[in-house]
Amino acid sequence: MNKAHLDQPLFKLDNFSFMYNTSETASIHQLSLSIYENDITILMGASGSGKSTLALCLNGLYPEAVEGTTKGNILYKGKNIAEYPRGIINQEVGIVFQDPESQFCMVRVEDELAFVLENLAIPRSEMKKKIKKVLQQIGMLEYIDADIHRLSGGQKQKIALASVLLMEPKYIILDEPTANLDPMSRLEFIELIIAIQKKTNTGVLIIEHQVDDWEMYADRLVVLSKDNHILIDEKPETAFQLHQNMLRNQQIAIPMKYLDNQETIKKVSHEKSMPVCLEVHHLHYYQKKSAILKDISFSVKQGEFITILGENGAGKSTLLQCLIGLKKYHNGNILFQGKDLQAWDRKILSKHTGFVFQQPEHQFICDTVFDEVAFGMRLNNYTTSEINHRTISLLQAFRLLDHQWKNPFTLSGGQKRRLSVATMLDETPDLLLFDEPTFGQDAHTTKELMNMILELQAQGTAIIFVTHDMDLVDTYCERALVIDKGSVRFDGNPQSLWNQKELLQDTRLREPYRVRESVKREVVHMQ
Numbered sequence: 001m002n003k004a005h006l007d008q009p010l011f012k013l014d015n016f017s018f019m020y021n022t023s024e025t026a027s028i029h030q031l032s033l034s035i036y037e038n039d040i041t042i043l044m045g046a047s048g049s050g051k052s053t054l055a056l057c058l059n060g061l062y063p064e065a066v067e068g069t070t071k072g073n074i075l076y077k078g079k080n081i082a083e084y085p086r087g088i089i090n091q092e093v094g095i096v097f098q099d100p101e102s103q104f105c106m107v108r109v110e111d112e113l114a115f116v117l118e119n120l121a122i123p124r125s126e127m128k129k130k131i132k133k134v135l136q137q138i139g140m141l142e143y144i145d146a147d148i149h150r151l152s153g154g155q156k157q158k159i160a161l162a163s164v165l166l167m168e169p170k171y172i173i174l175d176e177p178t179a180n181l182d183p184m185s186r187l188e189f190i191e192l193i194i195a196i197q198k199k200t201n202t203g204v205l206i207i208e209h210q211v212d213d214w215e216m217y218a219d220r221l222v223v224l225s226k227d228n229h230i231l232i233d234e235k236p237e238t239a240f241q242l243h244q245n246m247l248r249n250q251q252i253a254i255p256m257k258y259l260d261n262q263e264t265i266k267k268v269s270h271e272k273s274m275p276v277c278l279e280v281h282h283l284h285y286y287q288k289k290s291a292i293l294k295d296i297s298f299s300v301k302q303g304e305f306i307t308i309l310g311e312n313g314a315g316k317s318t319l320l321q322c323l324i325g326l327k328k329y330h331n332g333n334i335l336f337q338g339k340d341l342q343a344w345d346r347k348i349l350s351k352h353t354g355f356v357f358q359q360p361e362h363q364f365i366c367d368t369v370f371d372e373v374a375f376g377m378r379l380n381n382y383t384t385s386e387i388n389h390r391t392i393s394l395l396q397a398f399r400l401l402d403h404q405w406k407n408p409f410t411l412s413g414g415q416k417r418r419l420s421v422a423t424m425l426d427e428t429p430d431l432l433l434f435d436e437p438t439f440g441q442d443a444h445t446t447k448e449l450m451n452m453i454l455e456l457q458a459q460g461t462a463i464i465f466v467t468h469d470m471d472l473v474d475t476y477c478e479r480a481l482v483i484d485k486g487s488v489r490f491d492g493n494p495q496s497l498w499n500q501k502e503l504l505q506d507t508r509l510r511e512p513y514r515v516r517e518s519v520k521r522e523v524v525h526m527q
């Protein structure tokens with residue numbers, strides 16, 4: 001570690017281990033680490049290396065809130081964390097979870113934030129002012145009266161951050177906080193956290209798989225290895241320059257600015273003569289009389305890969321759910337393989353289509369990972385040996401074989417997401433819809449997942465894919481559809497999208513790294 005610290009660490013882990021009672025191996029194994037009060041620390045590690053578990057132990061929620069056993073100690077301000085009265089640590093150490101939904105107790109946004117303030121014994125007369133101020137800070141003031149469960153994924157993530165900011169914590173832990181945010185909200189979120197850190201000296205621990213926009217602000221990068229020890233503890237710049245092979249071996253994404261050669265991926269160009277898979281004509285969808293989708297029309301051919309982009313709350317998830325018949329649209333029509341979607345028998349439709357939800361948990365219905373993958377095959381009367389063979393090979397491809405007898409709900413965030421994708425690949429569907437499938441994934445899994453998608457595409461599957469990752473779009477996609485406040489604002493090649501500055505700005509998108517760099521180079525060249 002490079003920054004000299006004379007003060008005592010805020011957290012000191014001393015040979016600390018944590019094992020879930022349902023697990024056979026420890027999720028944190030004999031970890032020794034000091035974390036300092038005013039630092040910005042990034043914590044990276046492959047999916048399943050124990051990052052979220054560590055975050056929950058630091059915040060005092062574990063081992064109390066889960067059946068698990070600890071060994072060794074965590075000291076907080078020099079005193080064993082277990083000796084603090086209940087509730088003290090979670091007020092001083094705020095955490096924004098990977099899955100914001102698990103954080104909320106109330107129905108309305110204002111009530112949720114008031115609940116936080118009540119716990120801090122803030123007088124009622126001061127609450128409204130504080131709530132408005134924090135909502136303004138995160139650009140969500142207009143949602144003060146909204147029901148939380150009706151907010152989009154990204155909007156929920158922002159409310160989760162607001163609850164933590166209201167606590168004015170001593171230390172903030174962010175567990176993949178920007179995974180659901182649109183590109184501009186992500187940048188603003190990072191700038192906000194950095195501004196707060198500068199103003200209040202609050203320490204921050206950032207758990208992320210992609211740190212391109214964070215790393216220049218961080219004092220320190222700690223990398224956990226797959227077998228759970230500290231592999232790197234250095235200034236990010238030094239680590240990313242000196243240890244690229246080691247990081248790659250651990251499936252860790254190296255920020256693009258440190259890579260000399262960007263890998264070029266050959267996009268699969270779909271066959272123009274392929275038949276149309278899906279047609280959407282003048283689609284409208286309303287929620288409590290307000291139009292969420294307005295007059296949407298487009299069509300997708302077999303073997304085509306189309307990505308849907310747009311700011312948080314634009315209507316992307318709603319559109320996907322209409323396309324697969326999960327939400328009943330109000331006007332217009334959708335034809336799947338030439339036949340009205342509503343006329344399809346649901347069971348037959350589900351054989352031809354697959355849908356990967358934004359929240360993987362929404363998909364899980366079985367008690368084990370194995371059964372979850374095998375479920376569709378059993379429904380379709382595959383033989384036992386076919387089921388075993390196909391399930392094992394999918395579990396292997398998604399690096400879930402070691403977890404096959406676990407309950408899906410006890411997997412790590414990345415493992416859950418991989419499972420949610422694997423369950424859709426029991427056969428080769430004609431149409432696959434993905435709602436942000438790569439968020440929370442390490443570099444290796446993202447690449448494998450994208451390869452698998454390209455393979456399916458080459459076999460004729462039409463892919464519709466919602467994402468906030470512009471680099472991914474730039475690398476893999478041949479067509480992008482931009483949704484702006486419920487309407488289609490752009491439908492075409494991503495290359496031409498990157499040239500439309502005003503459109504990008506209006507829809508809170510951002511050029512990918514490659515384009516930003518080439519613009520920078522041009523400016524330097526002209527000077």
Ligand SMILES: Nc1ncnc2c1ncn2[C@@H]1O[C@H](COP(=O)(O)OP(=O)(O)OP(=O)(O)O)[C@@H](O)[C@H]1O
Binds near residue numbers: 316
């Ligand atoms: N049940 C509901 N009642 C009222 N409004 C809703 C409901 N569900 C969603 N909305 C609103 O519809 C809009 C579109 O939501 P949707 O989840 O489709 O957005 P999104 O583009 O997928 O956003 P994100 O990128 O954040 O996931 C949002 O403004 C959301 O608040």
Ligand SMILES: Nc1ncnc2c1ncn2[C@@H]1O[C@H](COP(=O)(O)OP(=O)(O)OP(=O)(O)O)[C@@H](O)[C@H]1O
Binds near residue numbers: 020023413
């Ligand atoms: N409630 C639980 N019960 C049993 N095992 C669990 C539970 N939660 C997590 N695990 C296991 O502990 C290990 C570490 O999980 P954790 O969520 O801490 O990983 P992570 O590094 O945050 O992963 P990701 O990057 O995928 O979010 C994983 O193998 C996971 O399957």
